Amino acid sequence: MATAGAGIQLHPACRVRQEGFGLLFYDSRGPRLLFAATGNLLPPDFYSVQRRRDEFPAEVTAAQQQSLQKFVNQLLEKGFLREQ
Template sequence: MAAAGITLHPACRVRQEGFGLLFYDSRGPRLLFAATGSLVPADFFSETRTGDDLPTGLSSGQQHAVRKLVAQLLDKGFLREQQIC
């Protein structure tokens, strides 16, 4: 059985800003500002990842914050789950 992975929705983009990450959705005028600072690089979302695949060197509190961000992005449709082989 294939595992579920998380990837950026094809209609969405992310870019690095001074405050952190800016997510935008070309399906409509939707933006999401994530005040992550330099905690998560924008290219982190360029690959399909599992829920436990986080940037290296994070404290347990930072890992929790990144997991919460990923959950919010999934809920709002900026990320989506897909099967990975």
């Protein structure tokens, strides 16, 4: 069970690539792709290191943070990110 201080990180079987629309997530455990219309809000390597669930780049606005938090939850549910 994850603790309150646990961080999240990209699953080792997953890769992220920057595209014109935002980020493309690829899961090598199966033919799963996730297209994320994030624009330039997150760099593709943002989750290559462990981060808090609510940690985002400094220039992200409060409204963008809310959207990104929903996105992070979706990535966790689909297995692209994992809690450490």
